[in-house]
Amino acid sequence: MTSTLAARTGPGEELHTGGSADVRARVCVPSVLIxxxxxxxxxxxxxxxxxxxxxxxxxxxxxxxLAAPLVVGTVGTLLVCERRWPAQRREAVERGLIHDAWFLVVHLASVIPLMTLMSVGFSHLLDDVLGGSWRSWSDAFPSWTLSMVTLVLMDAGNWLAHWCDHRFGALWRMHALHHSQEELNVLTSFRAHPLSHFMGFFLATIPVVVVMGDRPFAPLLITVYVCLGTLPHANVPWSFGPVGRILVSPAYHRIHHSSEGVSGVNLGIVLTLWDVGSRRARFPQRGEVAPLTGIAGRPLVTEQSDRATSHLVLVVDQLVEPFRRLGPP
Ligand SMILES: [Zn+2]
Ligand SMILES: [Zn+2]
Known part of the structure; x- marks a missing residue:
């Protein structure tokens, strides 16, 4: 495994690993706290x-x-569409796709249970903080109205968590793995460090607890939300036309993953309105060439690197990487 990794901590900043022999001095404390x-x-x-x-x-x-047949069907359909209408032409089965398939396995085996338990844990903690007397405020509203409001607020929470991922170095260390993909594809949705979900689940659980209270949240809405959040990673040039001004499209999200140009734009997960409101929206232009993706300078070892080893070893290395302390440049 390589130990010469570095991670960008924010727009324009780069830090590099030191070579201390002291194991304790190599541990990144913020990552351990997360x-x-x-x-x-x-x-x-x-x-x-x-x-x-x-x-x-x-x-x-x-x-x-989270792994409902609708999600599986959406991913399968998009894999076919990527072959038929690629935004960026590649080999039939590129190394990036195979590597992201490994992260899909990690997602199914460990991230989904982690997400489920985090949701329950945050709900209980928020319930303890808020008490129970506030719950009756939403009794007069129909459940479907509250569910839609909750979903929109969850998307706002996820946007804010994503903004934090790009703003704060400790969170970027976890999020960088997602951005390291140079062959963006639908499975990149699952290429995320398990601990990168902490802030997002905290912020997304707040509206569920506050708005829904004791009412059940329709599972189908979560499944549809997962599908809408997975679609934008597909290697297709779709911008969704006028709908793409509201919903995050593959062409829109590709700009967020671009290794060139302005970073920290197009942070939306499903809705663009948070980007528009914060002046961070960059809509794709007609005829625009699909930008290259990844992190400029390749500070993280990726599967496309000459230094890359087997997929399994590299996956483990990428999961361990945020725990390595970064030294001075
Ligand atoms: Zn990002
Ligand atoms: Zn992404």
């Missing part, structure tokens, strides 16, 4: 579910919602 905070929230979720004998059933419903 790990510990995630473990605390997950353990709250496990304790809450274990007490009611609901741990297994809740984990099963997490897989049923």
């Amino acid at each position: 790990l510990l905070a995630t473990m605390v929230v997950v353990s709250v979720g496990v304790a809450a579910l274990s007490g009611g004998g609901q741990l297994a059933s809740t984990l099963a419903s997490g897989w049923a919602v």
Whole structure:
């Protein structure tokens, strides 16, 4: 495994690894704190579910919602569309796609249970903080109205978490893995460090608890949201025409992944309105060539690098990378 990795901490900044022999001096403390905070929230979720004998059933419903047949069908369809209408022409089965398939395995095996337990953990913690008396405020509204409002607010929370990912170095260390893909494809949606979801789930759980209260949130809406968030990574040139001014399209999100030009734009997950409101929206222009993706200068070892080893070894290395302390340039 390489130990000469570096990560960009923000627009225009780069830090490089030091060569200290002291193991403790090599550990990135903020990443360890994010790990510990995630473990605390997950353990709250496990304790809450274990007490009611609901741990297994809740984990099963997490897989049923986040890896639903609709999600599998959407990913499968987009894999075919990428071959038929590629935004960027490549080999039939490129190395980036195979590598992201490994992250899909990680996602199914560990990230989905982690997401499920984090949702439960954050819900319980927020419930404890807020108490129960505030819940009746939404009783007069129909559930479907509250569900739609919640979904929009969740998207706002995810946008804010994404902004934080690009603003703060400790969070960027986790998020950089997602941006390191130079052969953007639909499976890149699953190329994310498991700990990169902490901030997003915290901010997205707030509207669920505050708006929905004790009411069940329609699982189908979450599944549709996952599909809409997966679609923009596909290697297709679609901009969605006028709809693309509201919904994040593949062409729009590709600009966010661009290795050239302005960084920190097009942060939206499903809706563009948060980018428009913060003047961070860069809509694709007609006839525009699909930009190259990845991180300029390739500060992280990727599967396209000459230094890349086997997919499995590289996946482990990329998951460990945020825990390495960065030294002075
Ligand atoms: Zn990003
Ligand atoms: Zn992305």
